[in-house]
Amino acid sequence: MALTTVPDPTRRGTGSARAHAPHGVAGRIRQSEGLAGYVFLSPWLIGLMAITAIPMLLSLYLSFTNYDILTPFSEVEWVGFANYERMFTSDPSYWHAVRVTLTFALVAVPLKLAAALGVALLLNRAWRGVGLFRSLFYLPSLLGGSVALAIVWVNMFNRDGAFNSMLALFGIEGKPWVNDPDWALETLMVLAIWQFGAPMVIFLAGLKQVPTELYEAASVDGAGRWRQFRAVTLPMLSPVIFFNLVLETINGFQGFTAAFVLSNGTGGPVDSTLMYTLNLYIKGFTDLEMGYASAMAWVFLIAIGVITAVFFSTGRFWVHYSDGEDR
Amino acid sequence: MHPATPPTAGAPAGRSHRTPRRRLLRGLVALAVAAPLVLGAAACGDDDSAGDDGKVKLSIFWWGGEARAKLTEDALALYTKKNPNVTFEKTWQANQGYFDKLATLTAGGNPPDIFQIDDNYLAEYAARNTTLDLTSYSDSGKLDVSKFPKSLWQYGVVDGKLAGLAAGENTQGLVYNKTLLTKNGLPEPTTGMTWEEHIAWAEQVAKKTKIPGTMDPSADYKAFWVWLRQQGKDMYKGTELGFTVEDVTKWFELWKGARDRGATPTPDVIHEGNATDITKQLVVTGKAGTSWVWVNQMPELKKNTKDELGVVAYPGDPSAQWARASMYWSVFKGSKHKDIAVDVLNFLANDPEAVKILGTDRGLPSNLDLRRVVSDDTTDPAMKQSIAVETELAQKFGQSPQVPIKGHSKVRAELIKAAEEAQYGRLAPAAAAALFMDACKSAIA
Numbered sequence: 001m002a003l004t005t006v007p008d009p010t011r012r013g014t015g016s017a018r019a020h021a022p023h024g025v026a027g028r029i030r031q032s033e034g035l036a037g038y039v040f041l042s043p044w045l046i047g048l049m050a051i052t053a054i055p056m057l058l059s060l061y062l063s064f065t066n067y068d069i070l071t072p073f074s075e076v077e078w079v080g081f082a083n084y085e086r087m088f089t090s091d092p093s094y095w096h097a098v099r100v101t102l103t104f105a106l107v108a109v110p111l112k113l114a115a116a117l118g119v120a121l122l123l124n125r126a127w128r129g130v131g132l133f134r135s136l137f138y139l140p141s142l143l144g145g146s147v148a149l150a151i152v153w154v155n156m157f158n159r160d161g162a163f164n165s166m167l168a169l170f171g172i173e174g175k176p177w178v179n180d181p182d183w184a185l186e187t188l189m190v191l192a193i194w195q196f197g198a199p200m201v202i203f204l205a206g207l208k209q210v211p212t213e214l215y216e217a218a219s220v221d222g223a224g225r226w227r228q229f230r231a232v233t234l235p236m237l238s239p240v241i242f243f244n245l246v247l248e249t250i251n252g253f254q255g256f257t258a259a260f261v262l263s264n265g266t267g268g269p270v271d272s273t274l275m276y277t278l279n280l281y282i283k284g285f286t287d288l289e290m291g292y293a294s295a296m297a298w299v300f301l302i303a304i305g306v307i308t309a310v311f312f313s314t315g316r317f318w319v320h321y322s323d324g325e326d327r
Numbered sequence: 328m329h330p331a332t333p334p335t336a337g338a339p340a341g342r343s344h345r346t347p348r349r350r351l352l353r354g355l356v357a358l359a360v361a362a363p364l365v366l367g368a369a370a371c372g373d374d375d376s377a378g379d380d381g382k383v384k385l386s387i388f389w390w391g392g393e394a395r396a397k398l399t400e401d402a403l404a405l406y407t408k409k410n411p412n413v414t415f416e417k418t419w420q421a422n423q424g425y426f427d428k429l430a431t432l433t434a435g436g437n438p439p440d441i442f443q444i445d446d447n448y449l450a451e452y453a454a455r456n457t458t459l460d461l462t463s464y465s466d467s468g469k470l471d472v473s474k475f476p477k478s479l480w481q482y483g484v485v486d487g488k489l490a491g492l493a494a495g496e497n498t499q500g501l502v503y504n505k506t507l508l509t510k511n512g513l514p515e516p517t518t519g520m521t522w523e524e525h526i527a528w529a530e531q532v533a534k535k536t537k538i539p540g541t542m543d544p545s546a547d548y549k550a551f552w553v554w555l556r557q558q559g560k561d562m563y564k565g566t567e568l569g570f571t572v573e574d575v576t577k578w579f580e581l582w583k584g585a586r587d588r589g590a591t592p593t594p595d596v597i598h599e600g601n602a603t604d605i606t607k608q609l610v611v612t613g614k615a616g617t618s619w620v621w622v623n624q625m626p627e628l629k630k631n632t633k634d635e636l637g638v639v640a641y642p643g644d645p646s647a648q649w650a651r652a653s654m655y656w657s658v659f660k661g662s663k664h665k666d667i668a669v670d671v672l673n674f675l676a677n678d679p680e681a682v683k684i685l686g687t688d689r690g691l692p693s694n695l696d697l698r699r700v701v702s703d704d705t706t707d708p709a710m711k712q713s714i715a716v717e718t719e720l721a722q723k724f725g726q727s728p729q730v731p732i733k734g735h736s737k738v739r740a741e742l743i744k745a746a747e748e749a750q751y752g753r754l755a756p757a758a759a760a761a762l763f764m765d766a767c768k769s770a771i772a
Contacts, residue, residue, distance in 0.1 A: 069434040070455040085668040090769075159595060181751055245713035264602045265423070266740065269595075270747045287737055288432075288451060 017293070063295035068288045076291075082293035094296070096271055097279035102274065105252035107191040112252075113244055118194040120203035121233075134204065142195030152262035154178050155186045178262055181203060181272040188258050188273060199244040206240030207233070235320045242319045246311050253304055256281070276300055356509045379686035383664050385671065386416040387431070389443035390425035392627075395688050402681045406674050413667060422604065433659075435456055440662040441671060444491055445654045447736050449483070452657065453490035454733045459658040461489040464669045472622050473679050474694040478727040482652045491655025492672050495690025498648045498720055499641045500622030500713070502610050511535050516617070518640040518720070522581060522626035523556065525642040529590035532616045542609045543591035544619040545582035548739045548747035554578060556647035556725070563732050568771070569584045572764045579756035582586035586750065591615070594750040603745055604630050622717045623653060623690045636709065638716050646725040653690030686710070691717055711715050 038045070063083055065076045087094050105149045123134050156162045157177035164174030177183045214232045223231060234241075256277040259267065267274030269280065280300070284293030359665045365710040389399060396419045403415045418439065420428065426448055432438045444452060452458050464470035465480075472480040475493065483491040501516060504740025509516055513532055515574055516525060544550035552562045556579075561569035571668040585591050592600070592615050609615035620628065625638045640648055656675065658668040675681055682697040687710055701712040731738075745763035748754040754762065 068455065069430045070452060070457050072436075085753075176593075179595035179598045181753070266602065266743070268602060268743070268747065269598045270744060270751060270753065282740075285430060286740070288430060 003059055017260075028120060037281060051101065052084065059294040063290050063298050065291045065295070067291040069285075069290045070288060079291070083292045084299070087295060087299065088228045088290065093271070093274070093279065097267075097274045097276050100272070100274050101253060101255075101276040104185060104189060104255060105249060108192040109191070109245070109248050109252045110256075112193045112196050113199060113241070115193055115202050116199035116244065117237075117241075119196065120200045120207060121229075123200075124204060124207045134201075138197035138201055141195040141200075143195075147261055150258040153187070153191050153258065154262050173185060181268075181270040184262060184269055184272045188255070191258055192252065192255065199248055202240055202244055203237070206237050210236040239321055242311070242315055246308055248302055249311070253300075253307075338741060356563055369419050370747045381412050383413050383669055384412060384416055385441060385662075385664060386418070386439040387441040387659050387671075388418045388429065390422045390441035391443075391688075392418060392421070395419070397638055398688050401539050402675060402684045403671075405678075405681055405684065406449065406493045406671060408683040409674075411670075413509045440659055440664060440668045442657055443494065443654050444657050444660065446482070446652065446731050447739065448489050449655060450485050450733045453485035453488060456660055458488075458490040459494060459660045459662065459665055459669075461658070461669065461672075462487075462699070464673075467487055470667070470673045471671050472656045472693075473757045474677070474696050475618060476650050476693075476695065476721075478724070479650045479693055481650060482650070482727045482730060483655055485513070490730075491652070491657040493652035493654075494656050494675070495623065495687070496650050496693060496717070497621040497623040497690040498651055498724070499553055500620055500625065500716065501617050501637050501641055502608075502620055502625055502628055503617040504610055504632075504634050505637040506517060506540065506611075507616055509635075515637055516639050516642075518645055519640050522642045526581075526585040526588065526590050529585065529616065530588045533589050536616070538613065538616055539592040539596075540590050540616040541585070542600045542615045542618050543582050543586060543597045544752060545579055545749065546597075546743040547582070547619050550619050550620075550641060551578055551742065552728075553641045553647045554581075554643065557643040561728050563729060565729075565736075567769055568764075568770070572760050575745075575760035575763055579746065579759055582746075583749060584666045584758050587656070594747070597748060597750050601747065610636070614689075621651075621653065621690075622720070623687060625713040626687070626707055626709040638713060640716075640720055645720055645723045648720060648763070649724050649727040650685055650721065652693075653726070688757055732771060734771035738767050741766035741770060 041139050062076070064080060065080050066076060067073075067076045068080075073272075119137055123130055123137070127133075140149075158164075159174070159179065161174035161177075163177070167174045170206070175183055177187045210233060214236065215228055218232050220226045253278055255275050259273040259275045259278045260281070261268070263273045265278075265282070265286075276296075280293050280296045283296065284290045351464055372425050389395070391399075396417075399419070400417060402415065407414055416439075420630075429438070429444075438457070444458075449458075461470055461483075465472050468491065472492070476496070479493050479496050480489070482745040483493055488590060497638065501504050503516055505515065507513075511532075513535060513772060514528070516528055520528070525541065532538065532540030548562070555574060556562060558574060560571075560574055563569050582591070586594075591597060592609065594607065596614050597606070600618070601664070605620070605627055608618040608620060608628060610618035611628050614634075618628070619641070622638055625636060629636055656672045658665060658672065660684070675685065676692075677694050677697070679700065681698055682692050682694060683701060685692070686701060687705070691714060692701050702711075702718070705711050743761055745754075745759045745766070748762065749756050
C-alpha cells in the first residue's frame with residue numbers, strides 16, 4: 001500500500017531496494033542518471049509547473065485581490081484580507097455550503113466505507129463466479145464522477161422516476177427526491193455510497209494479505225467469526241482502512257459533478273445541494289468573483305489539510321502496521 | 328530523486344568520455360519524449376496569422392441550438408461571399424455554460440471578436456470595458472440603427488455607451504396549451520386579464536383538467552418585473568433596486584394564494600420549471616397549462632409538443648411590457664479588427680438577405696422595414712402567431728426600462744432561492760421577501 005509513510009527501518013520488500021546505494025564510482029553514474037531522470041521527468045515537471053504549481057500560486061495571489069475574470073490582471077486591485085474577512089463574517093451562503101459539505105461527508109464517507117468493507121468481506125471467499133461479482137460491484141465506481149451517471153440518477157429519483165415506480169409496487173408513495181430540498185442531498189449521498197467499488201477493491205486486496213495462520217490460530221483459541229473479525233481482520237486491515245478513510249474523506253469534500261448536474265449548476269433546490277466546490281464555482285464563474293473564489297479555494301485546501309493531519313495524528317492509536325517479516 | 332545530484336549544466340559535459348553511447352542514447356530518448364511537449368506548447372502561442380495578405384479571420388461566438396447555428400452560419404457565409412477577404416471562426420454551444428466559457432475566454436486574453444450576449448450580462452461586461460462602445464459607429468452611420476425602434480437600440484446603452492446591438496426584439500409572452508383548453512371547453516386567456524383573473528382561470532383549468540392551469544412564476548424575474556412596472560415600480564432605478572420589501576412580499580403572497588387554491592403545480596414541479604431550459608417548460612411537458620416565457624420562444628416550444636399552443640401578454644396592463652432586446656451582438660474592445668467586426672454587425676442587422684436568412688430565431692428582426700418583409704414571408708404557423716402577437720403588443724408597449732445593472736444575474740439567482748423558500752413552504756412570504764432584499768443588497772453592492 002502506497003500510504004505506509006511511517007518510516008520504519010526494519011521494513012523490507014515494499015521499499016525501494018536502491019534507496020541507499022553506496023557512493024563513489026556508482027555515485028557518479030547515478031549523477032548522470034539523475035540528469036537523464038530529470039529529462040525523462042520533464043514532461044511531467046513542465047506539466048506540474050504550468051498546470052498546477054504556477055496557477056496555484058497565482059490563485060493565492062488572486063485571493064488577496066478583487067479579480068473578476070473580465071478585468072485584465074494589470075488592473076486588478078489588492079484588497080488584503082477582505083475576501084477572507086467576507087467569508088468568515090458576512091457571507092451566509094458560505095457557511096451554508098460548509099454545513100452542506102460537512103453533512104454530506106460525515107454521512108456518505110462512513111457509509112461508503114462500511115458498504116465497501118462489507119461487500120469486500122463477502123467477496124473474499126472462493127465462490128464460483130466471485131470474479132464476476134467483484135467486477136459488477138466495481139462497475140459503478142468506474143463510471144466515477146461522470147455526468148451521464150448523474151443525469152441517470154436524477155431521472156431515477158424524480159417524482160415519476162424508476163425508484164418511485166418500484167416503491168409503488170409496494171404501495172408506497174414516493175417523493176420527488178431530487179426536487180425536494182429535504183431529500184436532494186440524501187439522493188446525492190446514496191449515489192456516492194453506491195460507488196463504493198474503488199475502496200472495495202482496495203479492501204479486498206488488503207484482506208488477501210491477512211495471513212490465514214492468524215485465523216487458524218484464532219479459531220484454535222476458540223474465537224468465533226465476530227471475534228476473529230475484531231481481533232484479526234480489523235487490526236490487520238487498519239492501514240488499508242486508514243488509507244481508504246483519508247482518500248474517501250478528501251473525495252467526499254470535493255464532490256461536485258453530481259451536485260452540479262442535479263441542480264443545473266445552482267445548488268438548488270433552495271441551496272440544499274450547494275456543496276463547497278459548487279459554491280466556489282458559482283462565485284468564480286457565474287458571479288465573476290474570482291478573487292473571492294480563490295480565497296475560498298485556499299481556505300478549503302487548508303481545511304482539508306487540517307482534517308487529513310488530524311487523521312494522521314490519530315492514526316497511531318488505531319492503525320497497526322505489521323512489518324511483514326513473517327511473510 | 329536524490330537531493331545530492333542537482334542537474335548542473337556543466338557536470339555532464341565534463342564527463343562526456345564516460346559511457347558516451349549509452350548517455351547519447353538516453354539523451355535522445357529523453358529528447359524524443361520531451362520535444363513534442365515543448366513544440367506543442369510553442370505552437371499554441373502562434374495563432375494570430377491575420378494581416379499581411381489582407382485576409383481577416385474574425386472569431387464569433389454565440390449560444391443556441393442547431394437551427395440557430397445553421398442560420399447564423401449561412402448568414403456569415405453570405406458575408407464572406409460579399410467580402411471574400413473576411414472569414415469566420417465560428418463557435419457555438421448551448422446556453423448552459425456559455426457565459427462561463429465567455430468569461431474564461433476573456434480571462435485568457437482570447438475573447439472572440441464578436442459575441443452574443445444578453446441583458447443578464449451586458450452591464451457586467453460593459454462596466455468592465457470588455458465591450459466596444461459602438462456609439463461613434465452609429466453616429467457615423469457605419470452601424471445603422473435608424474430603422475430600429477428607438478427604445479430597442481437604446482436598450483443596449485449602458486452608462487451612456489452603446490455596448491451591444493440588439494440582435495432581435497422580443498417581449499414577455501404567456502404560452503398556453505390550446506388543445507387542452509378546447510378539449511375541455513375552457514376559455515383561452517386573453518391579453519389584459521388581471522393577475523387575479525389569471526389565477527382564477529388557472530384554478531378553473533386545474534379543477535376541470537387535473538392539470539394545474541399555470542406555472543408559478545414567482546421565481547421568474549421577468550414576470551416579477553412586469554408586475555412591478557404595473558405597480559409603478561421597476562426592477563432598478565439608477566444603481567439601486569426599484570422596489571421595496573413590501574412589493575416583494577405582495578408578489579410572493581399573490582402566488583402563495585394561487586398555490587393554495589391549486590392553480591399551480593406542486594413545489595417540486597415548479598422547481599423543475601424554474602431550473603429547466605426552454606425545451607422542458609411545463610407547458611410542453613404537460614405539467615402545467617401555461618408557461619411564462621418570451622414571445623419569440625413560442626416556435627421553439629411548439630417543436631417539443633404535439634398540442635396546439637397559444638400566446639398572449641403577461642397578465643395586467645400590457646403597457647408594462649417593452650421592446651426588449653432578446654440578445655445583443657457585442658464587439659470585443661481589444662479586437663484587432665474592430666471596424667470589420669462592426670461592419671459584420673451592421674450586415675447581420677440591416678442586410679435584407681442576411682435578415683431573411685436569420686428570420687425570427689433571435690427575436691423579431693430589429694430593422695422595422697425588414698421585419699415586415701420577414702413576417703410576410705414566414706410560413707411556420709407558430710412563428711406567424713408569435714410575430715402577430717408581438718406586432719400587436721408593440722402598439723401598447725411602454726417605455727423601456729434601463730438595462731439591468733451589474734449584479735443582475737445574482738439578483739435573478741437570489742429571487743429563485745427566495746421564491747422557492749416560499750414555494751416549498753419553508754418560509755412565509757414576508758420572511759422570504761426579507762431574505763431576498765438582504766441578498767439583493769449585497770448582490771448589487
